[in-house]
Amino acid sequence: MDSLILEISTRGLHRYEPIDDEVTTLGRALDNDIILSDPTVAPHHLKIIRHQDGRLELINLAVVNPTRVGTRPIDTRELTRLPVDIEVGRVQPQLLARDNPVAETRPLAGNGRRGHLFGHPYWAILLALTCICVDALDFYLNSYNSFKWSDLLKYLLRETVLTIGAFVLALSILERLLVNRWEMKQMLTSVSLVYLMFAGASVIVVGLDYLLSASWPSTLFHFGWYLAIIPAAIAIYLIHISHIKRERSIVLALLIASPIAVPSILQSPELQALLDNFSSSASYHNRLSHLNWHLHDSVSIDRFIEQAKELEPGEIAD
């Protein structure tokens, strides 16, 4: 008779108990073969019997929270196939054959190569420093007064260090809760990459707004960033760094992104205007660019006035 393994998963931790004896008992009492210290487990909850002829039998011993196989409570149950999911109180062990196939080995972040972006702490530090440099440049380009180092340091501390630090800390805590691991260097690398991506995309979107004399590029970016790019980045991290299953990663990514995405989307003027169907403000296109690249042809005053005659008033709100 082949020996068996009982896999007991509790909050991301897995424990494997061999079932080699003819009779194995599970319960909270200390005289059991396998002790499950959970208050919903009875002192003597389940007996597993391996018969000489190869049959495998489960016998429920609990009155409160009786053992379930699948979703149904059992008194006795002869098992015909493995693996089998069992519920013992709120503990959900799985009975497996020793030759049960295992999933493919996941590569380390960066395939274990030290030179890879996710493989060494210096990449994390380099990317974080790049974020600081990008923000320092942004501060300089948006400063219209004489330069002061103290202003720059205050800005970087407030806008860059605190922002990146807060995200890394919050997401690392979540990661610890989800998979019982800290992946600080990969986390810092990922957050810095997303931060730089946002900075770069913002510049491109502003240019596109001016080029097209339209605000839809920035509107699309605003919604796309929070609804697609941020959840996608988190999901990729969870799949490839935390090695969580794809479907679960997508759900988790949406849940993790929602505290940032939902307020940002709800407070966006575009959505407010869409929901309210009315704005007393005249919102027009104010983008200006020193490059002055635009697809709109310039028109004479006469032509402008001719075309302006066709301008209709806005919609009347319901």
Added chain:
Amino acid sequence: MRLCLFAAWILLASAFAAPARALDSKEIYQLNQDRVFQVRVLNRETGKKSSIGSGFIVGDGSRLATNYHVISQVILEPEVFYISFIGSDGQEGALKLLGLDVAHDLALLGAEHSLGEAIEMSPLPPRGAPIFAMGNPLDLGLSISVGTNGGILNQTDDSRILFSGSLNPGMSGGPTFNASGEAIGINVATARNDISFIVPSRFLSALIEKSSSDGYGAETDLKAEVARQVLAYESRYIEQLLESDWPNLDLRQFKLPGVISPTVRCWDNSAKLSAVALYKRYQIRCTNQNHVYLDEANSSVGRLLYEYYWLESEDLNAIQFYNLYESLNKDQVDAKLDRDMVSNFNCETWFVEVSSQQMKSNLCRREYVEYQGMSDVLFTAALTGHEDRGFFITLILTGVDYHATLPLIRKFLENTEWTP
């Protein structure tokens, strides 16, 4: 004998030719206390006052003159409100609307029977002469306020007299007398601190002349009539602006339309910059004063505002300069009106060649829901193509016929001249 007769004739003639004795405020009050009434807008359901003002007897004795803004609620909601009067002797009754002059804030009302002797009207006395405003301030009873004539204000399109005396809520629509006890105008507004405004009596005389004794029929769309009058006034105003020569004002490298009408006042609005600022900016804001009261919710229309903004820097690089330039170029102008009153704005963008310069221009338009044909118009234009200089114009017109504003915008742009 002939000499005696001639002497008697001279004496008699001189007695009639002598100027009438100037009345004091007590005498004017006593003379007119039965000819000035409280005009009230009452709710048909509750019978209680919703708003009050004053009115006085004109024409054949059965008519009362008051301000349009006193009774404007009835125009908006005739099924909810009606107009009535009450005199100092307790005499009261309903009034019907006979005529409107919305542009000058006047209304003519008719009673079912004669209310007394009409008050005579007179042109304006000399500037500085004493004048007397009567009315019912704050529903506290009839009173008289003494002040002086400050003359016709040309910044209000000649439709207001400056009264250096006190007007309080409830006195609107009451008469303003000269020292002979004749009405020279109608109380209309106050700016507090004894700065008040009177509508000259000539506008009331014109309204009496053109109003029928039957008034508006039940089928008359009064809101359409209000819109028609406001649009006619605003279109006339825009035509005057188009016909006149506009003086220029210089703002750095631009020659721009300056004070384009006596109704307009321009102010320097340049904000004080900190000593460490690496740029300079100059702002001029011009507005007109001849606004037209529309109703309680919309307040007034007929606003003309144009603003110039110049920005320059030798110390900022092109990216810095445009970041600043764009941050100052607001992407919206908030004109808070409710969804029941106006539509959304619809805006469109053009790049317009103005005096060999390229200006990114936006034109926005919204319409009034209750007042057909009436629009608010917003035009902005920002200079492009210079790395260290920026300039933008904002032009706002409210309560106008949209198509009537386009020639004005054209003239604005044609009078905008770049000097290299």
